[in-house]
Amino acid sequence: MAQDLMTEKEPLMEVRNINKAFPGVQALDNVSVAFYPGEVHAVVGENGAGKSTLMKVMAGAYKSDSGTILFQGEIESFNHPVEAQEMGISIIYQEFNLLPERTVAQNIFLGREPAKIGIVNLRQLNKQAHAVLKEIGVDSMISPTALASSLSVAEQQLVEIAKAISLDAKVLIMDEPTASLTSTEVKLLNDLISRLKTKGLALIFISHRLSEVFEIADKITVLKDGQHVGTVNTKEVTSEDIVYMMVGRVLDHYFPPLGSSEDFGDVVLRVKDGSNNFLNSVYLELRKGEILGIAGLQGSGRTELAQALFGVVPFKSGEIELRGKPTAIKNPFWAISRRIGFVTEDRKAEGLILIQPIRDNMLLAIRSLQSLFAFIHQDGIRQSRNMVSALGEQVDIRVDSYGKEAQDLSGGNQQKVVLSKWLASESEIFIFDEPTRGIDVESKARIHDIIRGLTKQGVAVIMISSELPEIIGMSDRILVMHEGTIGGELPAESSETDIMLVATGQNNHRTSSISVDPERGEK
Amino acid sequence: MTTLEKIPSRQMTGILVTIWKRVKKIPPVYLIFLVIIIGVSYLNPNFATLNGMLLFLRRASPLAILAIGQLFVVASGGFDLSQGSLVTLTVIGSALIIYNNEENSYIAIMILLGIGIIIGLVNGVVVSYLKVPSLIATLGMLLLVKGGGLYWTGGAPKGYLTENWRYFGRGFIENVPVFGRFPVAVIVFLIVVVIMTILFHKTNLGKQILAIGDNPRASQLSGVKVKLIRIIAFLISAFLSVVAGVMIGGYGGTSILAGEGLEMQSVSAVVIGGALLLGGKGSVPEVAIGGLTLEAIFSLLNLLGLPKPYRDAVQGLIIIGAVAYAAITSKRRD
Incomplete structure (x- = not known):
């Protein structure tokens, strides 16, 4: 199928008949794909479809069992990622490889610092880093001398990209670049990707979010169980087609129906004027049988709210009522013994x-x-x-x-x-923080069904998500956070635009009387 | 049942496959132990007798008990380096308390168990609340206990250990059917193994020790009282160190070197027993056998006529080798 799409252009990079097996599983089964310069190529598939394995083979992190890799028409065989990197193939993993206690500049030029007789020329280093950041148009956002640990996830990603550009990458591979970004940050990244595209780079990315695949990708390659299902031009297909290719069947619905009024019961959890170092005067009410969606940008205090409600980082002031009784949620054990459950964002580190x-x-x-x-x-x-x-x-x-x-x-x-x-x-109160982040379409639908099923049994659910379709598809009410407080409440099935207006502080229907200084968030 | 009668040969292969799968699942420590025991028996035929075995077990029991204590701490994600000096303190402290009066023996053991519990508690609190890495905290405790013990006894062992105190380490129960005479130390060892196996593998405590050794953050967020569990692990290690100390003093008599280097021996035994040094995995019976195996290796080195310093070198090799082996074969992904 890839051959059908051959254009006049020569592929910049191509894999042919790649096989790769791990104990007990054929991760890649005779996969052939071609990647062209100036093109954004999305690789999609369910978890375990072989996407990451393919990317790692291309970047030299894995050696394939058989098959050939062509780069600029030459057969290549990488023994180490550094060999691929020197050739111009850079990969950005889901977990970043920045050193947290080094500056942006030091990270970009790690191991390649401009130096005289072994002494690093800091001024030169920062200058070069600034130039690279400027080249990708983020020099106003990120200072070369900022510590990597002080950057947001999105900014760290931009630094990784800057590093790849400084290595003169011709092929840039990104493994789920948007998994933990908010929609404004995604937009920033997409702008950058389009700019890099016009420079003639071949951009390859893995994503679980079909909407953004359709927004920026020129071509989509679908993998399923290690096999290449097909490569298609984005313009010629719909998202239903892609889902069908991914799962081999049509998913009839993404979200279960919303709750109805008879499902909702008494208020089980009420917070009045709750504040701590991260949260500022939070008001919320959670009723039995409902899903309360919490939206907001990265850093708006969503996770901090969940942590306060679960006693990980408790509220310092304000009032909490649990099932009608005033109380304080002191620590996770206390919360669990009062039947509160917390499905954390990072399942490997915290779950x-x-x-x-x-x-x-x-x-x-x-x-x-x-x-x-x-x-x-x-x-x-x-x-x-x-x-x-x-x-x-x-x-x-x-x-x-x-x-x-x-x-x-x-x-x-x-x-x-x-x-x-x-x-x-x-548990009778469930807090979900990004319940379906980075998991395949089928499991996602299943988890949505389970969450809705819980509410039918009288469980109250708080669901935090940075995926707006998930918030809209699941929530019976939506709270939007902005700068550590609840920026506003929206009814079920509000539009993405409405939510984003509140999330970015451009609304005027706040529930609390506390006014938030709009200048504070500016960088 | 009719299908079974129709295809008996397939049934037989099925059984053989199951047996082979079971054999493959046997932890390697049992095989290593067997090989070394055969080696020792070959060089010293006396060893292969029932009596020889029991005498070996009497000698090896204290190390196996220390290793079980060490396992509780290692599985929770720490190390207890104060074990050896606590053994020394038990021996010289008891001698001082007894002061040649048999009636004081059991009081001495009670007092030392009390001191052991306090030391374990301090270790646990320093690691949990003051956030001192366990390697450093217990290394400090090693010096503190060693120095304190020597100060208490005035630099040299005073008094001697009475026969009833030493009974646990070297005594026998006479006229036991089949065995003839059975070492008390082996009985203590078996009791410790049974109780600790139940505690570690069959109670919530054991599961939570493994949980905090695996991922303390996730454990805390699931309601596990991480600090309390960690303190209990150190308490158990210190308690068992005193038990082992009574047995070591009983077997070998008073010496200010009674517990020298035992902390590293118990760590080696834990490694031989297949536990993960970084926490989260381990088994009491296997670590107990690991302790016996290490003692058997020492016997083997003796029989081969190698001088004592080889012990240390061999231990070093075992620790590095076993951890490297575990790291290479580990499935743990980044």
């Missing part, structure tokens, strides 16, 4: 105990409520086995054994394990 069996992950929260010296099978081994498999079925985890380590699961299954942990501890 899972990765080298423990799935079953111990599922039972982690409920065990911490039980006595320390209680036996793990206090109701008999059969009882606990049944409990584990019932939980597994409830969230639809597909594994052959619950004794498998959590790290061996796909992202979607991992997220389901985290979810089942809170189901096991019978």
Whole structure:
């Protein structure tokens, strides 16, 4: 199929008949794709489809078992990522490789600092870094002397791109560049990608967000189970076509129906004027049976709000009422024992105990409520086995054994394990922080169904997401955060524009009387 | 049942495959132990007798108990380097308290267990609340206990250990059927293994120790009281160090060098027992066998006529080799 799309241009980079196997799985099965200069090429597919493996083979991080890589018409064989990098192929991973305690300039020119007799010329270094930042048009945003750790995720990404440009990259590969960006930041990145495109770079990116794939990609390659399903011109297809190619069937709906008024009950959680170092006078009410969506830009305090409600970083002032009684949420244990569950944003760092069996992950929260010296099978081994498999079925985890380590699961299954942990501890208030970040379409739909199913059983849900379609598709009410406070409340099915207006502080229907200085957020 | 009768040969292969899968799952420490025991028996035929085995177990039990204590700390993501000096303190402190009076023996053991609990508590609190890395905190405690112990006894062991105190380390129960005489130390060892296996593998405490060793942040966010669990792990290690100290003093008598270097031996034993040095994985029975294996390796080196310094060198090789092996074969992904 790739051959059909051959144009007059020579491909800048091409892979032919690539095979790559890992123990127990054929990650890439005879994959051939061509990438052209001045083109943005999206690679999509479900988790485990082989996207990242293909990118790593191209960038020299993996060696393929068979097949050829052509770069500018020559057959190449990379033994190390540095070889590919010197050739002009740069890759930006999902987890960045910046050194947090070094400056932007030091990171960009790491190992290549301008130096005389071993002494780094700092002035020259900063000057060169500024020039590179200017070349990609972000010199006004990022100072060469800023510490990498002081930058936002989006800014760090821009530094990674600057680094690639300074290495004279001709092919720039990005693994889910937008996974943790807010929509304004995505726009910034997309602008940059278009500019790099006109410079004749071949840009390749992996994404789970089809809307943005359609926005910026010229071509889309779909992988499924390690096989190349096809490469198509974006203009000639619809997103339904791509989803069909990805999953092999049409997904009839992305979101379950919204809740109806009879589902909603009493207010179970009320916060009045809640503040701490990150939050400023937060007011919110959460009712039984509803999904309260929380939108907002990166850094607007969404995660901090979740952490305050779960007692990780508690409110310092203000009033909290839990099921009608004034209280204070002191720490996670306290929150869990009051039936609050928190599905964290970063499942590997905060959600899972990765080298423990799935079953111990599922039972982690409920065990911490039980006595320390209680036996793990206090109701008999059969009882606990049944409990584990019932939980597994409830969230639809597909594994052959619950004794498998959590790290061996796909992202979607991992997220389901985290979810089942809170189901096991019978939480009545669920806080979801980015519940479907970086997981495949099918698991995503399944998790949405589960969340809605919970509300039907009377669970109250707070759902934080930076994906606006998810917020709009799932929420019965939407709170939009702005600069550490609730910028406004919007009804179900509000438009993306409405949400963005509040998120960027351009609205006038705030719920709280606290006025936020509009100048404060300016850089 | 009819299908089974129809295809008996397939059934047989099925059984064989299952057996082979089981064999493959046997932890390597058992095989290593077996190989070294065979080696020692070949060089010293006396070893291969029932009596020889029991005497070996009597000698090896304290190290295995220390290793089990060390496992609790290692699995929780730390190290306890104060074990050795606590053993020394137990031996010389008991001798001082007993002061040649048999009646004081059990009081001495109680006092030392109390001191052990306090030391474990301090280790745990310093690591959990003052955020001192356990390697440094317990290294400091090693020096503190060693110095404090020597100061207490005036620089040299005073008094001697009475027979009833030493019973746990070198005594025998006479007229046991089949065995004849059975070492008390082995009984203590078996009791410790059973209790600690249950505690580590069958209670919430054990699961939470593994959880905090794996990912303390995720554990905390799931309601695990990370600091408390960490303190309990250090308490158990210190408690078992005193138990091992009583046995070591019983076997070897008073010496200010009684516990010298034992902390590294117990870490080596934990590694041989297949536990992950960075926490999150380990098994009590396997680490107990790891302790026995290390002692058997020392016997082997003795029989081969190698001088004592080889012990240290071999331990160093074991730690580096085993950790490197674990790192290479580990599936842990970035």
